[in-house]
Amino acid sequence: MMLPRRALAALAATLPLRPARSDMAGPARIVSVGGAVTETVFALGAGARVVATDSTSLFPAAARALPKVGYFRALAPEGLLSLGADLILLSSDAGPPQAIEVLRAAGAPLHVVPEAQDGPGIARRVRDVAAALGLDGAPLAGAVLDDWRALDAPVAALPPVRAIFVLSAARGAPLVAGGRTHADAMLRTAGAVNVVRGFDGYRPLSAEAAAALAPEAAVMMAHVIEEAGGPDALLRLPAFAVTPLARSRRVVGMDGSYLLGFGPRAAHARRDLARLLHPGATLPDLPARAWT
């Protein structure tokens, strides 16, 4: 049945105006590059609009199942363009710069998301991503910041633990985190001091140096502990056998993207790490959040 156009227009005018639903506005096909960026997009409720992610986007499970554009430092200009996205969110570390330059020249809808290593930074990033998606980021940003700040005073009251972060220990000297790493930032915000000083990034640690640093606790990604044969095997390594670790036996394992991602789950990761590093300490329970 065909209605005259005029009749259709009249009919439309009688309908109540649809409320401007914020999640219907903005880009419809999103490529998200970077683990924390992807977590933020999904926490904002826009996960269904994501068509592809990079190989470091491991959470939530739905993000892991999407097509992968490769490692975020080795992006493919044509591959990204082939997805027909109307928004490509890039972590500030995405690269290589030459490929980003090609994408820019080709008029790709790029948006570079700022880096974050603390609560206020994460809140800023949430608002930035939300604005790019045409969403209101204030609720999520506020919740993350509230959770983060709720831990500030209790963590500051804890006696700092001398800790190291071990990236890998399966073969050779263990690779530990120095300054300017996410691991270093996470240790400091969870009531620990990173005993490794004097270099940035990850370096192998000799047994002598480990003995001098005298860490009481070692933080690792859970799968790394497994690959190394469990905590007992780890503590037998020369670099750890000579440290207070051998007596305290405090080897803490957490999921890598949860611990180091500095995404919307970071406040919860901070609380979990602080609890593991300070057994028996009282830390506030954070509200259960949909995105954790």
Added chain:
Amino acid sequence: MSASLAAPLPRERRALALLPLGLLVLAGAMLAGVLLGPARISAAGLFATLADALGLAPLPAEHARDAAVLGVVRAPRVLMAALIGAGLGAAGAAMQGLFRNPLADPGLIGVSAGAALAAVAAIVLGGSLFGAAAGLVGLWLLPLAAFAGGLLATLLMARLGTVGGVASVATLLLAGVAVNALAGALTGVLVFMADDRQVRDITFWTLGSLAGARWAQLPVVLALVGVPLLLLCALARPLNALLLGEAEAFHLGVRVEAVKRLAVVLAAVAVAAGVAFTGLIGFVGLVVPHLVRLGFGADHRLVLPGAALLGGALLVLADLAARSLAAPAELPVGVVTALLGAPFFLWLLRRRGAGA
């Protein structure tokens, strides 16, 4: 006059066909490289882009993406691949001729190791030297460093390999081995200093990629790869004479030392300029000259241009595969060329073993 002299021998007849055939293969590869890839281009988009490029009709907005993929991403990439592959092929052919060794490749003269050392230095130290601007500087800093590093390593090798004004092939080879070892060790020191992310960047650089190809780089590549390429082809006759031995070449009137030095420098410039923009791309310089020799004989007048044309075609096709096979991600192109090249290399070794 006997019939056998009047009618060209089969190999000679094939030789006549080499250049047109090579041009045809290269043109076909380049056409495929521009038209194919993970981003589907509609026929309408292609014609709209062509019409726009020829100034016939303005580009309709709905074909803007097709035009960007064709004009901004693929066209410079295919041209770069063709030029750089041609440079690698011709440089490899010249080095195999010069060293009279079928296993020679441009890596032998230290150019790849030197470029890698300098590129790794740019990756690891660029950030601390240039701070926040390193990202921007990086667009040209890394290529510039890699080019200079490759060239310096080759000059060092040529200097060390020359004793009393004579660069004997054996001394040059040993000097090349030493320069490679030294550059490798210094690269190791830098890798030790690098952080986790830089190590990843280094890994990807050593596997090669044309993902960063842009129009702005093409004039540079055209000058620094194209010119040495043509000059190398002009060295075909002296290189042919050298195949007989250095003393024989000298008696044929070839200025042996000058030719050797020139060939090494030209090969180094062509390879260093390519490597500077793409990272290390293996096996093109090794395999392609052999393919040409197997089909058309060892005459450098054929091997040099043939290796250039085929090298260009191979790298264009390898890059097409690199772009397409893992889409929307991308394989490193050095991996693709090595996957094609390594089995061929092994077959070559076994064939040589059986013949000896």
